[in-house]
Amino acid sequence: MLTKITGVLNRVLEEEARLQVGPFEYQVLIPEFVRRQIQTSTGEEVTFHTLEYIEGNQNSNKMIPRKIGFSSELELEFFELFCTVDKIGVKKALKAMGRPIRELANAIQRLDVKWLTTMPGIGKTTAEQIIATLKTKVTKFALLGEQPSSADDGKPAKPAVNATVFEDAYTALMGLGLSPADARDRLDVVLKTGKEYKDVGDIINECFKKKTER
Secondary structure, three states: OOOEEEEEEEEEEOOOEEEEEEEEEEEEOOOOOOOOHHHHOOOOOEEEEEEEEEEEOOOOEEEEEEEEOOOOOOHHHHHHHHOOOOOOHHHHHHHHOOOOOHHHHHHHOOOOOOHHHHHHHOOOOHHHHHHHHHOOOOOHOOOOOOOOOOOOOOOOOOOOEOOOHHHHHHHHHHHHOOOHHHHHHHHHHHHHOOOOOOHHHHHHHHHHHHHHHH
């Protein structure tokens, strides 16, 4: 299975991108938030982290292979997690995901049914099902922080914190008595330093240091 593809971005359409790889042009389906990330990159080299599925329906024997693309592996991971919700298939998930995954994960974590119903194709019952299924599984996505889509050299920006270490730091902060909102605020400040942290203790120390300096 093709898991990553790099090529020159020929066109960005409403629900797909056209990627030139050698003599071949590939159709890559993309959600709205990815379309916004790449819409000004026509003619440039881009990389998509991809998954593949077969599109078909009960009324036709026609089966069409499709590629879905994301700018990062974490975006792809969130999409696959989102698709585990009952009655949310690939096509519905693609249509619904119009906002960055951090915003979606935050809404799920704060049990915000009303916010989730603003997503295309998501009603109240489905929003409640999304929360019931994913509320304990989205912490690391909610803590991603605002990452630029690319660095000055045109390459994807390197995350400041390993997602697993970041999630452990979030849990540790709440263990120290902080509310989820305060823990996220402190971690957001740490992310803006641009430093790379591999140790939970260093992140915790930086959280309190930065909060004090505000």
